[in-house]
Amino acid sequence: MRDLPVIPFDRRDPLDVPEAYRDLRAKEGIAKVRTRTGDEVWLVSGYEDARKLFADPRLGRSHPEPDKAPRLSNSALLGGPQGEAATEKADHTRMRKLFMPSFSARRMKALSDHVGALVDERLDHLATLTPPADLHAELSFPLPVLVICQLLGVPFEDREYFSGVSAAMADLGDEAKGIAAREELGAYMAGLIERKRHEPGEDVLSDLADELDDDGTIAQLAGGLLFAGHETTVNRINYGVLLLLANPDQLALLKADPGLAPAAVEEILRLAVPSLHGLPRYAHEDIPFGDVTIRRGEAVVITTGAANRDERIFPDADTFDLRRPPGDPHLAFGYGPRFCIGASLARVELEAVFSRLFQRFPDLSLAVPFEELRTNDGKLTGGFAELPVTWSGAPR
Template structure:
């Protein structure tokens, strides 16, 4: 097919999801589209269809014939297939079992006090600056990095180095550069793991070193954890601030009652869409869904951002509403067996920020128009390079 829509669809407002996603969903449901690298895939933007396919064991991250797999982009992380069909399920279950204790809700609740103290420290620092200041550099970036460094056992003073490598890993256009960045970050983590074997501590890297024998595999996993543990949360803090500033009535509710922070965070997670890239899956056998047949080997792109704006599930889905009546849970962390292992950690960090930020700085506002905020173009996680604010 030659006249397929090309994804990702362009957007003029970073806080919105392009209407083209909804129009395509209404017209075709699960639709054939063309990716940025020219390959044909199935695009899933309906909430119920996405939730169903998240749990479908016939879809995987691996491909029966990897060399023939369609690609979403040139990203080394989410551009194409990963793993082996024969071992994917067992590998995934083993890793979930390994990581779940480290990121359990109970452990995260114990971490909440420490995270709250870190937020207070960052806000104290911000209060000592002369506005305007870059909230991204002073809060959104350092907080998740501080937390993930403590949790994993990574030196915080190395943050600029590994953040640069993370940015390289997130490159959507240059696969070779992304591979090189991932290899360098894995080598860095391998050095830390070697140190943990000699001097174990109470951190996740020490736990992994004690459970696995393959240091190369541990380093690769740890590099992925370090990347995911700060990149996505950084963006969600930035987007949460912007969504609240864009909805002053809802912000007034939160400012008056910081106990609403958990509800505000869930609405931020539902509505914040830093990236429209989507999550690739590959059919390991034929799948019938929504009147369509996904053939073995075909690619499916699950896109939680547009799915979280599905008007069939969320009334008035493009409106930011704290305390939105409970319906089905948003898909910001995925769903089912591949539900994000770091979801509890992200919630702890976001609730700590949004339970305090606007209490401490009730007059916080953007120092430049939203349209002038510089974005991280060409990156998997996108987001903003700076967030100038005043108060």
């Protein structure tokens, strides 16, 4: 067995990205590494390389010979190949056509006032509490869950159930557990879609109720939307708060001008790396790439968190800067044909939070030392289990 670096690299600070990604990027461009399952993969940590490979039609989420596929982890969601090589492109095109209209930028922008009102409600509730309080439990978690529930047509009162199933889906150590949870969430969504056939509403599941779904694919993808629609945004709220608290000069700018919230959100999206897991792709044919050839069947792991700190694209790449000049967009939502359909929704939610939170609670701070924050180790989406905060005086 060749002696190769093992990914993901360890890090001591959850707000940072290990230097090892930058070192490999500088020395080798894309580099052969080993995953913690023992398989060899190509690591992509450079911005331009990531964009090219995201858009390359010769790479897919499926594998030409699934039984021989290298694995990134034991995650049921992103640990190995998904779908059938022969039908992947057609299936992906169909699903994008089904879901994209519900998540268009125009529709999401129309939600902004409503989402802002929901944020105000959560902050009003927070103001009734005696500090310290868990911002994760009071804002970061319930807000995205409420928004995605309303959008999809999922009962908010089921949040504890599907949050528990989502946690099982995100398990990095037990693939069978993750697969069972994914199937359970798919069955739950199938039941909701069936109910919508008889009791339709103004929501995404009602829009899907008349679609044929013989194999449960639509219901499973809807379950994936429910999972991603709250898990990832929860993390970005938590990380955004921590990044702003760690950069008081930038926080002062935001407090003085809440109109900087969109700029703050883009820096949060660029710099927040709750998980270093990476996104796997598989070569469906040989791909010459620079000085190397990615052979058919080999795995490519795109690490957007490292690519978003590529110093060749982003000057002072590790610096949180609300005044960063416009330039190449970050890759937090991917790039190309699989660009995240929930990107506009996430931006609406994050801008609503960060245009309001520090206006209402200007002296918000951590209630425990940063080093004592508990991280979600062993979970695909990473992040923090809680975010204890405190404040003094009556918030405005």
